[in-house]
Amino acid sequence: DTAVSQTPKYLVTQMGNDKSIKCEQNLGHDTMYWYKQDSKKFLKIMFSYNNKELIINETVPNRFSPKSPDKAHLNLHINSLELGDSAVYFCASSPPRGGYTFGSGTRLTVV
Amino acid sequence: GESVGLHLPTLSVQEGDNSIINCAYSNSASDYFIWYKQESGKGPQFIIDIRSNMDKRQGQRVTVLLNKTVKHLSLQIAATQPGDSAVYFCAENRAKAAGNKLTFGGGTRVLVKP
Numbered sequence: 001d002t003a004v005s006q007t008p009k010y011l012v013t014q015m016g017n018d019k020s021i022k023c024e025q026n027l028g029h030d031t032m033y034w035y036k037q038d039s040k041k042f043l044k045i046m047f048s049y050n051n052k053e054l055i056i057n058e059t060v061p062n063r064f065s066p067k068s069p070d071k072a073h074l075n076l077h078i079n080s081l082e083l084g085d086s087a088v089y090f091c092a093s094s095p096p097r098g099g100y101t102f103g104s105g106t107r108l109t110v111v
Numbered sequence: 112g113e114s115v116g117l118h119l120p121t122l123s124v125q126e127g128d129n130s131i132i133n134c135a136y137s138n139s140a141s142d143y144f145i146w147y148k149q150e151s152g153k154g155p156q157f158i159i160d161i162r163s164n165m166d167k168r169q170g171q172r173v174t175v176l177l178n179k180t181v182k183h184l185s186l187q188i189a190a191t192q193p194g195d196s197a198v199y200f201c202a203e204n205r206a207k208a209a210g211n212k213l214t215f216g217g218g219t220r221v222l223v224k225p
Contacts, residue, residue, distance in 0.1 A: 004154075040119070040217075041119055041198055042217055043215040044215075045213070048209075048211070055209055055210035056209060056210040090155070096211060097143070097204075097206070099157045102154030102155045104152075104153055104154045105153070105154050
């Protein structure tokens with residue numbers, strides 16, 4: 001039973017399209033995150049939600065809009081995709097002051 | 112360590128030897144540190160953590176050392192196995208940081224030679 005699951009695993013799309021990535025966790029954690037991993041493997045936080053409330057928005061373009069319908073779900077919608085959005089996006093969840101459990105990632109390729 | 116161009120710092124180690132991966136952090140207010148392992152095509156996986164009131168913590172075949180004076184963290188892997196081949200990240204957290212934000216280091220690739 002996967003603790004943090006995100007879909008799809010791979011996403012190939014054209015510039016200018018709008019796409020969504022879904023994430024669900026069954027660990028009962030209050031806090032969920034989106035991280036972006038670039039081609040150099042660098043992991044950078046994008047958003048953090050605590051019990052459906054946005055806590056962190058790390059200077060991410062407005063084209064990226066997270067949505068948390070409940071504390072077990074945090075989805076990421078991206079409008080007007082650009083080539084530079086190509087990366088691996090990871091969802092994660094955590095207890096209040098603990099380590100994260102990550103999903104397996106979504107590799108987004110914008111062509 | 113710092114990434115150079117497109118390449119991660121790489122540690123090549125013979126199977127059975129011990130590995131030491133180093134990490135420097137810059138924020139003296141950081142009080143919680145975690146090591147993650149990321150295998151190809153997978154998400155980062157928690158290995159071991161340490162809080163700033165400790166300088167050493169041991170797990171199964173892994174030991175984390177924390178030197179707050181020089182802001183340095185290391186991960187030691189005993190008797191390295193082929194399954195240890197992966198990218199390893201250190202991450203830091205501050206008690207007063209909003210949203211339990213973890214800041215990750217640049218990663219070190221470990222290659223285990225048979």
